[in-house]
Amino acid sequence: MKINRRKFIKGGLGMSAIAISHASFGKNLLFNDDESDFCKSLSPIGRKLETEGYYVWGTSPIIGDDGKTHVFYSRWPEKYGMGGWIHQSEIAHAVADTPESEFEYVSTILKPREGNFWDSTTCHNPHIKYVDGKYCLFYMGNSNKKTNTKRVGLSISDSPNGPWEHAEKPLLNVSSEEEAWDNHCTSNPTFLKHPNSQYWLYYKSWNTADYENYTDPKIRGNRKYGLAIAENLEGPYSKYEGNPVIDYSGMGNNIQAEDGYVWYENGKFKMILRDMGIFNHQYGLYIESPDGIHWSKPKIAYYNTDHYFTQPPKPKHLSKYGRFERPQLLLQNGKPSHLFLTTQGGKYMTSSTFVFKIN
Numbered sequence: 001m002k003i004n005r006r007k008f009i010k011g012g013l014g015m016s017a018i019a020i021s022h023a024s025f026g027k028n029l030l031f032n033d034d035e036s037d038f039c040k041s042l043s044p045i046g047r048k049l050e051t052e053g054y055y056v057w058g059t060s061p062i063i064g065d066d067g068k069t070h071v072f073y074s075r076w077p078e079k080y081g082m083g084g085w086i087h088q089s090e091i092a093h094a095v096a097d098t099p100e101s102e103f104e105y106v107s108t109i110l111k112p113r114e115g116n117f118w119d120s121t122t123c124h125n126p127h128i129k130y131v132d133g134k135y136c137l138f139y140m141g142n143s144n145k146k147t148n149t150k151r152v153g154l155s156i157s158d159s160p161n162g163p164w165e166h167a168e169k170p171l172l173n174v175s176s177e178e179e180a181w182d183n184h185c186t187s188n189p190t191f192l193k194h195p196n197s198q199y200w201l202y203y204k205s206w207n208t209a210d211y212e213n214y215t216d217p218k219i220r221g222n223r224k225y226g227l228a229i230a231e232n233l234e235g236p237y238s239k240y241e242g243n244p245v246i247d248y249s250g251m252g253n254n255i256q257a258e259d260g261y262v263w264y265e266n267g268k269f270k271m272i273l274r275d276m277g278i279f280n281h282q283y284g285l286y287i288e289s290p291d292g293i294h295w296s297k298p299k300i301a302y303y304n305t306d307h308y309f310t311q312p313p314k315p316k317h318l319s320k321y322g323r324f325e326r327p328q329l330l331l332q333n334g335k336p337s338h339l340f341l342t343t344q345g346g347k348y349m350t351s352s353t354f355v356f357k358i359n
Contacts (some may be wrong), residue, residue, distance in 0.1 A: 034279070036286035036299035038272070038358075042339060044308040045100050045355040050347045053078050057085060058326040059340045059353040060128045061099060062135070064160040069099045069330065071340070071353070072109070072126040072137060078350050081317065087145035088112065089124040091137075093160070099330050099338040099355060109164040110139065110155065118170050119153060121145045125326065127189050127261075128160075131199075131233055135160050138189040138201075141170075147220065150185035152203055154234065171237055172203055172228055181244055182226055184208045190262045190271070192292075199230040200292060201237055202245075202271075204258050222249045223256040223276065227293065245293050246273075253277055257285055259326050262292070265335060272301040272327045272339075280304075282323040284341075301327070302339070302356070311345050318344040324354065 049056045049071070059073040071094050076084040090111035094103040110123040119141020127138040135157045142149040151174075153167030172186040182205035190202045206221030225246035228237035248255045255277035262271045269292040275283045284301035305311065305322050314321040324341040331337070339356040346352040 034300050036301055038270075038286045039284075039300050039302055041359045042302060042356040043359055045338075045357055046309075047343075047346050048096075048353040048355055049073065049094060049103050049105075050352040051075065051105070051350075052348055055082065055084065055350045056352045057089070057342045058125045058328070059342060060126045060328040061330040061338065061340050062128045062130060062160060063330070063332060064095075066160075069096045069101070069103075070094075070128075070160040071096075071103060072128050073353065074124045074126065078348070082319065082344075082351075085122065085124055086142065086147070087121050089122045091123045091126045091139060093162075100357065103353075106161070109137075109162060110166060113166065116143070117141075117166065118143050118149070118151050119166060123166075125188055127191060127328065129191050131191075131193055134158065134233075136191070136233065137164060138171075138191055139167075140187045140189065141167075147185055147187075148208070150187040152186045152189045152201070156234075171201065171235055172239075174205070175239070178209070179207075181205065181207050181224060181247075182239075184221065188259055190260045192262050192264055192269075194229075194292070195264065199233050199237075200262075201228045201230070202226070202260055202262055203228065204260065205244075222254055223258045224249065225257075225260055225273075240293070242293065246271075246287075246295055248278060251278070257298075261327050261329055263329060263331060263336065264292075271295070272329075273298075274323075274325050274327070284324060284327055302341070305343055305345075305354075315349055318349065318351075320344050 054075045057074040059071050061071045064070045074089045076088040080088050090108050092108045093106045096103040120143050122142050125140045129136045137155045151170035152172045153170050155164045175183045186203045188204040194200050224244035226243035227240040227245050230237040257273040259274040269289040271287050273285045275285045282304035285298040286301035287295045289295045321344045324343050326342045328340045329336040336358050341354045344351045
């Protein structure tokens with residue numbers, strides 16, 4: 001089933017997903033208007049969830065019905081190194097009195113399981129939302145310890161304390177066509193309930209041919225974001241026929257973005273992502289949209305770690321040292337109050353959560 005484009009963008013802008021002139025938008029050329037108001041509003045609080053023996057990644061926060069701040073995050077044993085996320089990650093739950101307090105681990109709620117399941121070899125990148133009176137945990141799993149089986153699933157609970165069950169099947173599969181932009185995986189979900197009461201799920205993917213044709217072993221295709229829409233929370237989700245809605249590949253040099261987080265505020269759709277070449281590979285991106293489909297030219301959402309704090313020299317085993325990843329927001333009364341990120345380093349020289357207050 002394909003979504004009728006006119007149904008969702010009636011009276012729209014009549015342009016492609018990224019119909020922007022980049023002629024004067026050069027890589028690493030920063031101007032006064034490159035910094036978003038979102039970026040200017042950030043005040044660093046510090047590292048959280050430093051956990052001996054583990055890498056901590058992708059921390060997604062929510063205020064529970066008990067008034068406390070609950071977070072859902074990825075973690076895996078330190079012995080597997082940074083690459084352990086793809087074959088050993090589990091999703092854990094921690095709680096604090098406030099978003100700026102120390103978080104205490106409660107339990108592991110989803111972990112790789114034996115058997116032939118879509119998420120049997122990793123459970124990763126949680127994204128928590130409160131929807132229709134339910135706590136909805138979107139996450140990514142795989143079944144062969146590789147990227148080509150990454151899929152998006154949903155676990156639902158009446159309480160942030162669970163119980164949580166593995167999703168029986170993915171919400172979203174890859175496209176079958178060989179030339180499709182998203183025939184390799186579906187991953188890194190971000191979700192909102194649209195003002196028109198539909199359920200909008202954004203997802204990251206790339207093309208298998210794109211993945212295989214690069215000669216640089218560090219390049220894993222060109223990441224783009226698509227949109228899938230459903231009339232019910234649990235689906236079925238149908239891919240928007242104008243996908244991908246976020247695509248920077250036309251800028252050259254394999255420029256791309258990932259780790260999107262979307263929300264709706266003051267009549268606008270807003271998103272923050274991790275930059276992968278527009279400014280550099282260390283900043284975050286901030287974009288806006290009138291309709292959730294056509295997005296603005298990116299501005300800076302946040303800077304690299306050195307902009308906010310100092311840390312010891314980079315160790316050899318941490319290749320992503322110095323940058324923030326997996327932005328997730330704590331929304332209170334429909335507005336973001338805190339930004340949760342993850343970054344390598346910290347007390348145990350693995351990785352941990354980092355929190356900003358949004359003023």
